[in-house]
Amino acid sequence: MKLKGQVAIVTGSSRGIGRAVAEAFAREGARVVINSRDQKTAALAAAELGEEAIGIGADLATEAGAEALIGETIRRCGRVDILVNNAGMPMVRPTLELTLEEWQRVLDLNLTGPFLCAQKAAASMLGGEGGVILNMASLTAFAPFPRRLAYAASKAALVMMTRIMAVEWAPKVRVNAIAPGFIFTDFTKELVAEGRLDVEALKRRTPQGRLGSPDEVARAAVFLASDDAGFITGETLVIDGGWLAYGFT
Numbered sequence: 001m002k003l004k005g006q007v008a009i010v011t012g013s014s015r016g017i018g019r020a021v022a023e024a025f026a027r028e029g030a031r032v033v034i035n036s037r038d039q040k041t042a043a044l045a046a047a048e049l050g051e052e053a054i055g056i057g058a059d060l061a062t063e064a065g066a067e068a069l070i071g072e073t074i075r076r077c078g079r080v081d082i083l084v085n086n087a088g089m090p091m092v093r094p095t096l097e098l099t100l101e102e103w104q105r106v107l108d109l110n111l112t113g114p115f116l117c118a119q120k121a122a123a124s125m126l127g128g129e130g131g132v133i134l135n136m137a138s139l140t141a142f143a144p145f146p147r148r149l150a151y152a153a154s155k156a157a158l159v160m161m162t163r164i165m166a167v168e169w170a171p172k173v174r175v176n177a178i179a180p181g182f183i184f185t186d187f188t189k190e191l192v193a194e195g196r197l198d199v200e201a202l203k204r205r206t207p208q209g210r211l212g213s214p215d216e217v218a219r220a221a222v223f224l225a226s227d228d229a230g231f232i233t234g235e236t237l238v239i240d241g242g243w244l245a246y247g248f249t
């Protein structure tokens with residue numbers, strides 16, 4: 001087991017990619033903290049994961065939420081070894097119609113939340129045995145998808161945040177990011193239902209000919225969180241079935 005005895009927080013892990021990462025970490029022997037905005041949802045998902053798992057409800061678009069999640073984990077488990085900043089929200093809107101409130105909402109959850117969680121977790125990791133931080137970025141950090149300004153800006157900033165934290169907190173804390181392409185979750189289902197994502201066109205555009213699964217992202221997260229990736233820091237791993245490598249539409 002690659003993560004035996006490690007205390008791992010996965011933010012936004014009641015469903016989707018976060019849930020798959022939490023399950024994969026638990027299979028590898030980690031004690032996992034499940035997070036959702038809602039305490040009951042987090043507790044239920046944790047109970048489904050097993051006796052060791054803990055559910056903590058906290059809204060990570062707020063400083064109080066980040067404080068509560070990291071603080072309660074340290075109080076209950078004694079430390080945090082792995083933090084996965086996964087919670088995030090999409091926003092597809094023509095730039096001319098994007099309101100300040102929408103821009104702020106996306107940045108609060110997708111960028112400020114990971115900054116605050118990482119800062120609080122790293123303070124504890126640096127004072128202890130060290131640790132690992134993973135940030136869930138996105139393919140949109142590297143490819144200029146129209147109508148995704150706030151979302152893509154938050155994810156591109158997350159890639160640079162990953163590098164700066166990796167440099168500042170080395171060698172005790174490794175910080176990496178994962179940039180998924182199109183992965184089949186509620187997040188993508190919602191965009192399809194709203195007519196904002198054409199799955200068939202996407203499959204044609206992707207060399208692997210399909211969308212990815214949350215489990216395929218989770219397996220990469222296990223690798224990056226484990227000692228197998230001991231010399232990897234400041235890196236962003238793109239998991240997109242070759243979409244970015246293809247390079248043109």
Ligand SMILES: NC(=O)c1ccc[n+]([C@@H]2O[C@H](COP(=O)([O-])OP(=O)(O)OC[C@H]3O[C@@H](n4cnc5c(N)ncnc54)[C@H](OP(=O)(O)O)[C@@H]3O)[C@@H](O)[C@H]2O)c1
Nearest residue numbers: 012013014015016017036037059060087088138183185187
């Ligand atoms: N799916 C994709 O194709 C794709 C591609 C690239 C990147 N990503 C990134 O991967 C991450 C996960 O995406 P996903 O598709 O798995 O999303 P998802 O299915 O919509 O799940 C989002 C998770 O985040 C939680 N969450 C939402 N707002 C929160 C808040 N304010 N505080 C705490 N938790 C919150 C949700 O829990 P509750 O609703 O219970 O609070 C849920 O567990 C995101 O950062 C996303 O940007 C996804």
